[in-house]
Amino acid sequence: MIRRMSAEVPSEYFDGVTEVVVSPRAVPHPTRAEIYTLGECIPLPLEQEAPEAVQSRVVLYHGSFLALAQLDATFDWEQEGWETLTHELRHHVEWRARGDDLEALDRVAEANYARQDGDPFDPLFFLDGDAPVADVYQVEDDWFLDLVVRQVPSAVRFNWHGKRYVAEVPPQTSLPAYLLVDGVDEPPPGDLILVLRVKPRLFDLFRSRPLHQGAVQAVSDTRDEVP
Structure with missing residues (x-):
């Protein structure tokens, strides 16, 4: 379904998108019950300073879709899938226009890697x-x-x-x-x-x-x- 939908999106939206993947995971909202994250645009570490060098992975969470479908009998997989895919692609386009924000995210990610590895x-x-x-x-x-x-x-x-x-x-x-x-x-x-x-x-x-x-x-x- 997602592969078919991706083919319907103008190709320029995929400039810099390394892949669109479907993860089996469910991602619950941190505070609100019955709300789940359906997708994410994950920026990758910058290798060049130019905005056009920005790359992202787009991930859709099948487990989150399934959790919401189990809560709502009228859940529309097609509509929600399309809205989530295009929403995350818009995020990617916005990231490419905001290089400074991406550099800040890189610093945060590096600090978190250090935490996970036991480094200062x-x-x-x-x-x-x-x-x-x-x-x-x-x-x-x-x-x-x-x-x-x-x-x-x-x-x-x-x-x-x-x-x-x-x-x-x-x-x-x-x-x-x-x-x-x-x-x-x-x-x-x-x-x-x-x-x-x-x-x-x-x-x-x-x-x-x-x-x-x-x-x-x-x-x-x-x-x-x-x-």
Whole structure:
């Protein structure tokens, strides 16, 4: 279906698109239930400075389409597929016109690779990622939930894909902290990370604190509100 639709799109929209692929994954929205990401335009690292050198991969998530079809008997695969494909191709055209934004994304991606490989990185790099809602940031397949605190809490309550969770914070945790979350019902394709940090102060510009990295187990929260 997607191959047929791609043939109907003017060829100039594919300039710089390395491939259009269908992934089996489902990508849930970080805070809202019954909402899924149907597709993404993923910019690739710049090899040249010229905007025309920008390349992207367009990915459509079959698992997300399937999840929505199971929720809605009137779900139109053809219409949603066409709208998602053309929407992501428009993103690619926009990226090619904004080289500076792509360079910033490259820096964020490089910092995230360093995190994954255990190399030093700027703990605040995720703030330059995509933010679909306040205090929630996406860097490629990884999601960061940003919490500014006065001190290390004993537990953290948060919302993920429309459900409330609570996670006990290990007593040895120090600030700032990256806590890898396990236990949510519909995890993202990559990591889900709780970021605990204090509000930046002037002397933080001259003295950095070591980053604590750990893991927490999330369970359903029965309280009425999520802070």
